[in-house]
Amino acid sequence: MIDAQWIAARRAEFPFFTDSGQPPPAYLDNAATTLRPRVVATALARACTDLTGNVHRATHHWSEETTMAYEAARAAVARWLGAAEPAEVLFTRNATESLNWVATGWGQARGQPGARVLVTAQEHHSNLLPWRAALQRCGGACLVAGVQPDGRVDPDQWHAALAQQPQVVAFPLVSNVTGIVNPVAEWARAARAAGALVVLDAAQGLIHHPPLALAASDFDFVVGSGHKLFGPPGIGFLWARRAHLNWLPPPLLGGEMVATVTATTAQWSEPPWRFEAGTPNIIGALGFAAALDYLRGLDRDQRTNHLRALTQYAQTALAAEPGVRLVGARPESAGILAFTVEGIHPHDVAQFADAENVAIRAGRLCAQPYIEALGHESLCRASFQVYNDESDIQRLLVGIRRARAFFLAEHKP
Amino acid sequence: MTRNPTDLYHSLIRDQACAPRNFGPAPPDWRVFHAENPACGDAFNLALDLDGGRIRAARFNGRGCAVSTAAFSVATELLTGEMLEDWQTRTEAIQRWLAGLTPFHPQWPDALRAFEAVRQFPSRVHCAALPWQALLKPQPGHTEAPS
Ligand SMILES: Cc1ncc(COP(=O)(O)O)c(C=O)c1O
Numbered sequence: 001m002i003d004a005q006w007i008a009a010r011r012a013e014f015p016f017f018t019d020s021g022q023p024p025p026a027y028l029d030n031a032a033t034t035l036r037p038r039v040v041a042t043a044l045a046r047a048c049t050d051l052t053g054n055v056h057r058a059t060h061h062w063s064e065e066t067t068m069a070y071e072a073a074r075a076a077v078a079r080w081l082g083a084a085e086p087a088e089v090l091f092t093r094n095a096t097e098s099l100n101w102v103a104t105g106w107g108q109a110r111g112q113p114g115a116r117v118l119v120t121a122q123e124h125h126s127n128l129l130p131w132r133a134a135l136q137r138c139g140g141a142c143l144v145a146g147v148q149p150d151g152r153v154d155p156d157q158w159h160a161a162l163a164q165q166p167q168v169v170a171f172p173l174v175s176n177v178t179g180i181v182n183p184v185a186e187w188a189r190a191a192r193a194a195g196a197l198v199v200l201d202a203a204q205g206l207i208h209h210p211p212l213a214l215a216a217s218d219f220d221f222v223v224g225s226g227h228k229l230f231g232p233p234g235i236g237f238l239w240a241r242r243a244h245l246n247w248l249p250p251p252l253l254g255g256e257m258v259a260t261v262t263a264t265t266a267q268w269s270e271p272p273w274r275f276e277a278g279t280p281n282i283i284g285a286l287g288f289a290a291a292l293d294y295l296r297g298l299d300r301d302q303r304t305n306h307l308r309a310l311t312q313y314a315q316t317a318l319a320a321e322p323g324v325r326l327v328g329a330r331p332e333s334a335g336i337l338a339f340t341v342e343g344i345h346p347h348d349v350a351q352f353a354d355a356e357n358v359a360i361r362a363g364r365l366c367a368q369p370y371i372e373a374l375g376h377e378s379l380c381r382a383s384f385q386v387y388n389d390e391s392d393i394q395r396l397l398v399g400i401r402r403a404r405a406f407f408l409a410e411h412k413p
Numbered sequence: 414m415t416r417n418p419t420d421l422y423h424s425l426i427r428d429q430a431c432a433p434r435n436f437g438p439a440p441p442d443w444r445v446f447h448a449e450n451p452a453c454g455d456a457f458n459l460a461l462d463l464d465g466g467r468i469r470a471a472r473f474n475g476r477g478c479a480v481s482t483a484a485f486s487v488a489t490e491l492l493t494g495e496m497l498e499d500w501q502t503r504t505e506a507i508q509r510w511l512a513g514l515t516p517f518h519p520q521w522p523d524a525l526r527a528f529e530a531v532r533q534f535p536s537r538v539h540c541a542a543l544p545w546q547a548l549l550k551p552q553p554g555h556t557e558a559p560s
Contacts, residue, residue, distance in 0.1 A: 345478035347453050347540065348422075355418045363453040371454070377476055378454030406422065407431060407479065 002309045002390060006302060010386040013037045013294075017387065026358040026392035031176050031204060031336050031383035033227045036291070043290030044232060047283040054279055056256060070282050073289035074272070080292045081222070081239055082213035088245070090238045090275045091285055095203035096126040098223035098238035101275070102199055103130035105248040106168060111138030116166040118143045118196070120153045121373050122175045122182070125366045127201040131170060140167075147373050151178045151328025158187070162194050169196040174205025177367050177379065178328030179311070179336025181205060188218035197221070197244075203228060205334045207295065207385075208307055214239055226284065231291035235284030238275075245271035252277035303386060307335045310384050314393045318382075321397055323404055327374055335384040338365075341400055344407050346380040352406070353399035360396065421534050422479060425487070425527035430479035435489035439472040448547035450539055455481045459488065459547045461497065468492045473544070480531065480540035487524050488544035497548075504545040511538050 011017040016035045017024045027035060053063030055070045071086070078086040092098045117131045121144055128142075135142050143166055145158035153171075162169065169191035174181050188198045200222045202212070207229050214222060221240050227233040240248065250257055250268060257277040259269045268274040314337050318324050327338040341349045346362035353360050361381045364371055371379055382396060422430075439445075439460030449456035455477030462470040471489035492500060507525070509515045513532040517525075531541040 345453075345455075345476075345482075347455075347478035347480075347537070348418075351418045351421060351534070351537070355416065364451065368451075368454070377456075402418075406419065407427065 001305055002313065003302070003306065004389065006306065007387060007389045010298075013039070014387055015041060023357075023391065023395075026356070026388070026395045028382040028384065028388065028392060028396060029359040029361050030385040030388075031179075031228075031381060032361055033233065034207065034230050034385055035387065036232065036287075037230055037294050039294050040230060040232065040287050040290045044283055044287040047286040051282065051286075055282060056273065066282060070280070070285055073285040076289040076292055077237055078239075080211075080296070081237075082211055082215055082217075083239055084215040084242065087270070087272050088214075088239055088242055090240065090272045091280055092223075092236045092238050093234055093281070094227070094236035095201065095223045095225040096236075098221075098236055099126050099199075099201065100130045101238055101251045102221045102223070102240075102248070103134045105251065106197070107134030107138050108249050109247050110167065111135070111140055113139035115140030116143055116164060117141075117168040117170065118145065118158075118161045118164075118166040118191075119170050120145045120158065120172070120182075121147045122151075122153055122172055122177070122180070122370050123170075123367065124172065124176050124201065124203065125368070126203070127170055127172060127199075128369070131168070144369075147370065149374075150330070151175070151180050151374060152330075153182065159190070162190060162196070165194060166196050168199060169194075170199035170201065172201040172204060173209060174334045174336070175328070175367070175370065176204040176336070177365050177370055177374075177381065178330070178338050179205075179333035179383070180328060180330055181332055181334050185218070192218040192220075199223075204336075208304070208334045210300070220244060226288035226291060229288070229291050230294055231288040232284050235281050235288045237288075242271070245275070248275075250274050250277065254278055298386065306386060307384060310388055310390070310393075311335055311337065313390055314382060314384065317393050317397060321400060323408075324400060327376065327379055337382045337384075338379045339382070340376065340379060341403065344403050346378045348407065349380050349400060349403050352403035353396055355402070356395050356399040358392065358395045358399050416533060420530045421537065423527045423530055425524070426480060426483040429483035429486040433473075433482055433486040435470075435472045435486065436474065437472060438474055443472070445552040446547040446550055447552045448543045448550055450477065450481065450543060453478060453481075453540070455540065455543060457481065457485050457543060457547065458552070459485060459544055461492065463497065466496050466498055468495050468497055477543070478537075478540055480528075480537050481543045484528065484541045485544045487527065491522055491524060501548050504548050507545045508542045511541050513538075 014035050051066045053066045055067045074089050075086040078089045143161040145161050146154050148154050191198045197220045200219050202222050202224045206224050226235040254277040257274050259267045315329050323342040325340050350362035363378050443460040443462050446459040457475030459473045461468050471492045473485040528541045531537050
């Protein structure tokens with residue numbers, strides 16, 4: 001059900017809407033980055049004004065306070081993920097950096113000639129290129145499970161590739177192109193049973209997903225970005241099972257990550273600090289924790305129902321619109337809808353949407369192989385959040401109609 | 414801030430995008446130049462029939478948005494009869510103008526002015542710049558549409 005009152009209450013929590021005119025802008029690019037609620041803005045400002053001193057450095061009380069706040073943020077992320085302990089959560093810049101740390105570190109520590117990594121044809125470039133590079137360096141091979149015409153990963157191909165005993169199996173929780181939700185728990189179980197390390201790219205869809213309860217899961221590494229979870233940009237996480245943090249090499253060397261340094265040797269500090277060389281994004285971490293607080297405060301069922309109802313509304317409305325074709329739309333899609341407008345390039349569609357104050361994404365969506373597998377060169381993508389309603393979709397339709405009128409009306413061949 | 418997309422799609426751009434000039438495959442002995450826009454998935458080949466350094470004819474092939482399609486279409490018209498080198502030395506200046514960094518050069522043909530409004534749409538600057546980037550990227554061999 002789409003509950004107008006509930007949405008109005010959400011909009012009131014986001015400065016983006018209170019500071020904008022009427023009608024409110026239709027922000028439908030949530031898969032790229034979500035808006036930030038006021039509580040996050042406030043937490044960020046407070047971190048700037050109230051915290052002084054670096055983390056894990058000085059003995060003065062300001063530094064200690066900063067350290068405690070930063071470590072409390074780590075603990076909050078760990079709790080939210082259901083990690084066994086905060087030390088399993090490493091702060092990174094974003095999901096991309098997290099994936100690079102895992103892929104590069106795995107390649108350095110465990111990559112061998114003939115090693116295999118299984119990914120899917122659905123991958124965002126961030127969960128593809130680091131693996132390819134690591135495999136190239138160690139002389140291994142990347143196995144890619146293809147997709148079916150409906151956009152889902154072909155289960156036969158995936159299981160056949162798993163039978164080739166890859167050392168690592170990596171996949172996305174949700175496709176950032178089609179919003180398709182993958183059977184990640186089932187895949188993780190199968191991959192773990194096959195003896196592989198399981199890497200989950202949870203950058204997309206984590207915001208909609210039930211708690212991951214990582215401690216009891218079959219995952220080995222999970223990555224995400226704060227800016228897709230109502231948090232600020234520049235902060236992300238890499239969750240790794242504690243045992244893996246003992247062999248994963250630190251990606252950066254320098255201050256903070258060492259216990260002792262002699263003229264010729266160095267001994268790394270314990271995880272997670274071993275992985276956080278240099279001064280971290282303290283303010284971002286606090287903003288991220290505030291965002292998770294906000295997220296937790298929203299009723300999950302209400303969020304899920306809202307998202308499902310709005311996605312279905314959008315699917316139905318766009319499918320009925322002349323010239324519009326949905327791509328990979330499924331009933332369970334997680335708040336993402338890819339489409340094309342016949343005869344008009346996605347960029348030009350997005351430009352006309354922008355003129356209606358509607359934000360959508362257009363292009364290859366950082367997933368070129370997937371988009372090509374679906375038979376396209378580029379796509380339009382609308383993605384939804386708690387502050388979106390039917391009128392946003394209607395405004396998108398106005399933009400699409402204006403684009404069609406402009407490009408197609410007088411120029412019909 | 415709401416910008417009117419019809420400013421961006423100057424009548425010449427719409428016209429050239431909807432009915433591009435010199436569009437389609439070129440004979441195999443023409444010189445091919447290539448450019449793409451990785452974010453949007455635009456990819457074009459520009460093929461020139463060269464007589465020494467002079468461009469006898471120009472064609473283009475590929476797919477992209479209205480702005481990049483029109484940019485190639487206009488470029489093929491501008492380049493015909495011109496010296497390749499003259500335009501290759503101009504490409505950087507044209508791109509700087511599109512990016513809003515420098516004023517329009519009085520010696521450039523007026524048709525380029527159709528892209529003036531692109532300067533207000535930073536995310537579309539690279540679409541209009543594509544043919545000029547291509548001119549510096551000769552390809553070994555073929556003239557088919559880029560994949
Ligand atoms: C599935 C997926 N993986 C990885 C990323 C990369 O996230 P970030 O840009 O925050 O590093 C994204 C972002 O769009 C994504 O959707």
